Amino acid sequence: MFVENCEQVTCRLFKSGAGEFIFSEVMDLKELLSGNEAIARGAYEAGVTVAAAYPGTPSTEILENFSRYPGVYAEWAPNEKVALEVGIGASLAGARTLVAMKHVGVNVAADPLLTFAYTGVNGGFVLVSADDPGMHSSQNEQDNRHYARFAKIPLLEPGDSQEAKEMVGLALDISEQFDTPVMLRTTTRVAHSQGLVEIGGRSPRELRPYKKDPQKYLMVPAFARLRRNALEKRLALLKEYAEKSPLNFIEWRDKSIGVITSGISYQYVREALPEASVLKLGMTNPLPEAVIRRFAAGVKRLIVVEELEPFIQDQVSAMGIAATGKGFIPNSGELDTGILARKFSEAGILKPPVKTAAEGSARPEAPAAPGRPPVMCPGCPHRGLFYALKKLKLTVTGDIGCYTLSGLPPLEAMDCCICMGASIGAAHGVSKANPAMSGSTVAVIGDSTFLHSGVTGLLNMVYNNGSGTVIILDNRTTAMTGHQHHPGTGSTLMGTAAPAVDLETLVQALGVKRVRVVNPLDLAKTQAVLREETTAGEPSVVISRCPCVLLTRAAKPAVRVEKDKCIGCKVCIQLGCPSISMQDRKALVDPVSCTGCGLCVQVCQEGALVKGGDADA
Amino acid sequence: MLKPVDILMVGVGGQGTILASKILARAALETGYDIKVSEIHGMAQRGGSVVTQVRLGEKVFSPLIPAGGADVVLAFEKLEGLRLMPFLKPDGAMIINEQEIPPVPVLVGAAEYPADIIEYIRSAARHVVAVDALAVAEKCGNVKAANVVLLGVMARRLPFAREVWERALAGCVPAKLLEVNKAAFAAGYEYKGI
Ligand SMILES: Cc1ncc(C[n+]2csc(CCOP(=O)(O)OP(=O)(O)O)c2C)c(N)n1
Numbered sequence: 001m002f003v004e005n006c007e008q009v010t011c012r013l014f015k016s017g018a019g020e021f022i023f024s025e026v027m028d029l030k031e032l033l034s035g036n037e038a039i040a041r042g043a044y045e046a047g048v049t050v051a052a053a054y055p056g057t058p059s060t061e062i063l064e065n066f067s068r069y070p071g072v073y074a075e076w077a078p079n080e081k082v083a084l085e086v087g088i089g090a091s092l093a094g095a096r097t098l099v100a101m102k103h104v105g106v107n108v109a110a111d112p113l114l115t116f117a118y119t120g121v122n123g124g125f126v127l128v129s130a131d132d133p134g135m136h137s138s139q140n141e142q143d144n145r146h147y148a149r150f151a152k153i154p155l156l157e158p159g160d161s162q163e164a165k166e167m168v169g170l171a172l173d174i175s176e177q178f179d180t181p182v183m184l185r186t187t188t189r190v191a192h193s194q195g196l197v198e199i200g201g202r203s204p205r206e207l208r209p210y211k212k213d214p215q216k217y218l219m220v221p222a223f224a225r226l227r228r229n230a231l232e233k234r235l236a237l238l239k240e241y242a243e244k245s246p247l248n249f250i251e252w253r254d255k256s257i258g259v260i261t262s263g264i265s266y267q268y269v270r271e272a273l274p275e276a277s278v279l280k281l282g283m284t285n286p287l288p289e290a291v292i293r294r295f296a297a298g299v300k301r302l303i304v305v306e307e308l309e310p311f312i313q314d315q316v317s318a319m320g321i322a323a324t325g326k327g328f329i330p331n332s333g334e335l336d337t338g339i340l341a342r343k344f345s346e347a348g349i350l351k352p353p354v355k356t357a358a359e360g361s362a363r364p365e366a367p368a369a370p371g372r373p374p375v376m377c378p379g380c381p382h383r384g385l386f387y388a389l390k391k392l393k394l395t396v397t398g399d400i401g402c403y404t405l406s407g408l409p410p411l412e413a414m415d416c417c418i419c420m421g422a423s424i425g426a427a428h429g430v431s432k433a434n435p436a437m438s439g440s441t442v443a444v445i446g447d448s449t450f451l452h453s454g455v456t457g458l459l460n461m462v463y464n465n466g467s468g469t470v471i472i473l474d475n476r477t478t479a480m481t482g483h484q485h486h487p488g489t490g491s492t493l494m495g496t497a498a499p500a501v502d503l504e505t506l507v508q509a510l511g512v513k514r515v516r517v518v519n520p521l522d523l524a525k526t527q528a529v530l531r532e533e534t535t536a537g538e539p540s541v542v543i544s545r546c547p548c549v550l551l552t553r554a555a556k557p558a559v560r561v562e563k564d565k566c567i568g569c570k571v572c573i574q575l576g577c578p579s580i581s582m583q584d585r586k587a588l589v590d591p592v593s594c595t596g597c598g599l600c601v602q603v604c605q606e607g608a609l610v611k612g613g614d615a616d617a
Numbered sequence: 618m619l620k621p622v623d624i625l626m627v628g629v630g631g632q633g634t635i636l637a638s639k640i641l642a643r644a645a646l647e648t649g650y651d652i653k654v655s656e657i658h659g660m661a662q663r664g665g666s667v668v669t670q671v672r673l674g675e676k677v678f679s680p681l682i683p684a685g686g687a688d689v690v691l692a693f694e695k696l697e698g699l700r701l702m703p704f705l706k707p708d709g710a711m712i713i714n715e716q717e718i719p720p721v722p723v724l725v726g727a728a729e730y731p732a733d734i735i736e737y738i739r740s741a742a743r744h745v746v747a748v749d750a751l752a753v754a755e756k757c758g759n760v761k762a763a764n765v766v767l768l769g770v771m772a773r774r775l776p777f778a779r780e781v782w783e784r785a786l787a788g789c790v791p792a793k794l795l796e797v798n799k800a801a802f803a804a805g806y807e808y809k810g811i
Contacts, residue, residue: 032642032652136657160653160680193680194642194654267678338683363741369700370728372629372720374663405663410725573725578664581724 033197035190038161039128040065041197042168043098046124047205049073050090052083054452055481056102057137058191059130063100064484067493071204076484076493079420079452080105084112084127091125091181092217094208096172100128103144104419108453110147113181117151118227119217120179120234122208124172129185133307134334136188139400139419141332143308148183148285152235155183155285156247157263161195167282170247176208178234178241183285187307189264189334239286247282250295257349258299260292260312260323265305265335272340273350287315296321303349307335376405378579379555379595381475381546384520385444386413387575387599388527394442394534397430399423399454401446402479402548410576414444421445421453427468428461439534442469448478448486451501455510462511462539469533469540472503473520475548483551507541514540521546523602549595556596557612559589565608572600572609619650620776621674623682627701628693629718630667633764636789637691638669640768643785645673648777655680664721666697691771693750693764694718695734702741710744712770714763716751746770746810753804759794762801769805779806 033041039062043051051074053063067074077083080101087099101109106129113127129147132138148155156171158164164186171182215223242248257276261269266280279295281287296302296316304313304325316323328347329335344350376383386406389396390413398404398414399422407414416426423443431438445454450472461468478484485491490500504515514536518526526544533540558579568585579594580587587608589600594612601609624641628634638654645652650673657668670682682704690705691712692698698713705711713735722728731737739745748770750763757766765786772782782802790798 032646032654188657189655189680192656194652194656195677195680196646196652264680267680270678336681336683337679338686341683363702364737366699366702366741367731367733367737368728369696369731370720370722372664372666372696373722374665375721377663402663409722409727570726576721576725578721578724581719582726 029199030196031199032194033161033165034061034192034194035158035161035164035186036061036192037065038165038197039098039100039168039184039186040069041199042165043126044069044072045165045200045202046096046169046172047203048096048098048168048172049205050087050095051075051098051100052077052086052090053100054078054080054083054105055478055484056080056105056130057481058132058186058188059100059102059105059128060481060484061191062098062128062130063493066098071202074493076486078487080109081112084109084116087125087127088112088116091121091123092210093122094210095123096205097123097125098128098168099125100130102138103129103131103142104138104140105129106144106147107142108420113147114151115219115224116181117153118219118224118231120227120230121175121181122210123205124175125181126168126171126175127181127183129183130191131185131187131308133187139417141308143311144183144185145284145311146309148185149311151181151183152231153181153183153285154178154238154283155185156282157185157284158190158282159263159266159280160190161193161197163282164190165197167247174241178238180234180238185263187264187334235286239289242283242286242288243290245283245288248288248291249280249282250291251278251280252298253277255298256300258295258302259305260295260302260316261305262312263307265307268335268337268340269305271337272344281312284312287312289319292316292319293321296323301349305329305335305340308332373408374405375408375576375578376402377549378577378593379549379597381520381544381549381597382406382473383411383575383577384523384526384597384599385471385473385544386411387603388520388523388530389413389442389444391527392530392534394440394530395430395437397423397426397441397443399443399445399449400480401449401473402475403444403446403473410574420449421457424454424457424461424468424470427470428457428464428466431466431468432464438467439537442471442530442534444471444473446479447472447474447476447488447503448484450503451487455506458507458512458539458541459510466539467537469530469536469542471530471542471544474503474543474545475551477548477551479548479550483548503543512539512541514538515543516540517543517545519546520544521597521599523599549597555594556598558591558594558596559598559600560610560612561587561589562608562610565606567606567608569606571603571605575599575603619648619673619675621672621677622689622775623673623687624671624689624691624771625682625687625701625704626669626671626691626693627697628667629697630664632667632693633761634667634669634693637764637768638671640765640782640785640789641671643788644772644777644781645671647781647785651675651677653677653680666700668701689771689774691767693767696720696730698738699731699734702738705742708743710746710774711738711742712746712748712767712774713738714750714767715747716749716763746808748805748808748810750805753808754801757800757804758797759801762797765790765798765801766805766808769802770808770810771805772802773806782806
């Protein structure tokens with residue numbers, strides 16, 4: 001195989017480990033790292049000193065890992081927009097800076113991003129956008145490569161952990177050389193797959209000196225117009241760079257098929273079409289047009305393989321180059337080697353793959369396997385609140401967090417979920433559109449989500465004379481993404497103590513007069529308070545306060561079943577607690593996983609469920 | 618030339634699949650393999666199934682094992698083993714724990730836990746080892762070492778030396794739990810199931 005790139009052959013840079021893994025010599029320099037760990041390592045090695053983020057799968061571990069390196073500062077911001085703005089300030093002050101978020105986080109941060117593209121940087125700046133094709137843990141699968149093109153900033157796409165690490169350093173170099181923020185776009189399979197990574201040392205950086213320069217940093221129309229021109233000039237220079245960058249390289253093999261690909265798709269292409277020539281694009285905005293033309297001219301048939309949108313393909317077509325890809329490769333969900341092999345053979349490009357026994361007739365028909373959807377944990381305080389909401393038959397506009405699981409059976413106690421923070425505006429809109437629904441509609445929102453983007457929604461409800469009830473599920477953590485701190489927890493990412501925002505005072509300051517606090521594990525009280533507040537006819541906040549059961553781990557003795565009292569009515573089952581099942585028409589409580597939260601004891605009308613430790617009745 | 622090996626591990630959150638994959642990766646690394654491991658976090662942590670894909674070879678590209686491509690499926694829970702059958706190679710090995718963890722649809726009576734999983738798998742796969750790993754681990758002194766019992770069962774079928782496994786185990790578990798885990802690994806390694 002002949003590897004070509006446009007300036008010099010830097011095989012090592014992006015082909016390290018390719019069949020030349022010398023065990024004894026490099027063993028101690030290579031570590032098995034996830035893409036996220038590699039990005040953190042890359043940032044550390046490249047001299048990043050400031051990083052900010054809001055958690056979100058699959059990006060969260062970047063900051064968690066980065067914050068553990070010596071000599072760096074890292075923080076959780078309350079949302080992605082603030083994280084980006086903190087990063088802009090750090091870059092302005094001359095530090096190499098990294099900001100990370102999941103794909104939908106970039107929607108929240110898009111406002112500063114699109115103008116930051118105008119001002120450019122002082123210290124190198126990289127924005128990591130972690131996309132989630134296949135929606136493993138997201139509400140949509142938007143392709144954020146479009147953001148880089150939209151903002152007119154360089155875009156790098158790593159395909160494994162080694163590239164992820166190296167591309168962070170390269171992104172920072174590009175950022176400083178061209179005076180621009182750079183986007184590094186990963187996907188779940190890059191972020192959460194582990195591969196061997198060569199570990200290097202840190203090259204420390206001095207802060208670049210700060211110089212006041214309003215024409216560059218003060219984006220009022222007159223200056224922004226100047227920067228608008230600068231943006232186009234920069235883009236032209238970046239195009240030249242892309243033509244020569246070792247990030248984009250050609251592997252000439254059989255020339256009857258040539259594949260242009262990027263990111264994780266490269267790995268699938270190498271397995272599904274090992275003989276094909278490949279143009280691997282590590283930098284996908286702006287595209288290296290001349291390289292693409294040369295590659296296209298060298299192959300008989302040109303195919304673009306990319307996950308999600310035809311981002312590269314559409315641009316190649318617009319160059320007037322005949323290319324296929326999305327005609328037969330799906331534009332939703334993840335790809336993999338098997339999908340590519342199948343799609344290429346269906347399109348008549350590859351011979352049909354050998355049938356596996358699974359697909360062949362060799363195996364008898366399998367018994368149906370019931371699904372295993374994610375559920376709230378045993379002892380989760382959210383369960384009590386949603387059980388109460390269900391009993392009261394309320395319309396519930398929802399939000400995102402562990403509590404969104406309440407929308408699934410058996411609780412089915414949430415009506416909608418759009419994006420972080422949407423619950424409050426939505427509840428207000430419902431009651432403005434249909435006043436008859438207003439006394440029976442509530443918004444539910446987690447504590448981390450409320451501080452992320454719920455505060456303004458509540459402010460709006462008060463300001464516009466709404467009368468809704470907002471329930472803040474204060475479990476003292478950002479549970480869904482793995483228990484990160486937030487401004488209400490009293491601690492920071494670096495482990496230092498911090499002032500914890502007082503939610504009661506905060507919502508009162510917004511103008512809410514009715515503020516109630518309930519323990520969601522006390523069902524009767526919770527229901528009574530909810531009834532009062534939903535009928536109050538004025539804005540009201542109920543803070544449902546109980547720490548996440550995984551935080552405290554202080555389990556009480558497990559609930560016992562008094563078998564002779566159990567009538568098999570299955571009321572307890574309706575809680576959707578994984579510790580409760582039915583055996584021989586009687587309730588059964590798993591003593592290992594039960595945390596003794598006592599909800600099932602409260603719903604049982606027969607007294608058959610008894611708190612552990614209590615004497616027999 | 619190192620023989621490529623593709624291994625799928627599946628279980629339910631909290632069963633210790635992650636430790637098992639760590640030990641495996643360490644043993645593979647010492648043997649000189651290139652490695653890719655893919656694990657999906659997020660929703661899977663909330664009681665969903667947890668799948669870890671481990672790919673070993675001279676040079677590994679994709680972190681994902683295609684359908685019909687797994688040399689070994691190591692199932693920490695019976696239903697999850699059934700679910701991953703389509704990934705097993707025709708001549709691959711299914712190592713399956715007999716433990717049942719009913720998912721919520723079964724708990725609430727919306728679905729039934731299949732009664733005859735092991736029988737089906739025996740009829741459909743060429744190499745099957747079914748283990749009551751909880752019982753074996755309990756005999757070794759701690760039910761929580763069931764994951765290491767299962768790893769031991771798999772270990773004998775992989776091309777690494779036993780000492781390599783033992784070193785990897787020692788490198789991944791805390792010192793005070795090492796004895797129990799060594800016993801669990803040995804019990805799995807020497808397990809005579811069919
Ligand atoms: C814009 C955006 N950023 C991040 C996420 C990822 N995410 C989903 S829910 C959530 C926070 C959940 O915390 P909280 O509201 O406290 O609820 P909990 O999970 O603790 O119940 C996060 C960070 C997202 N979906 N959208």
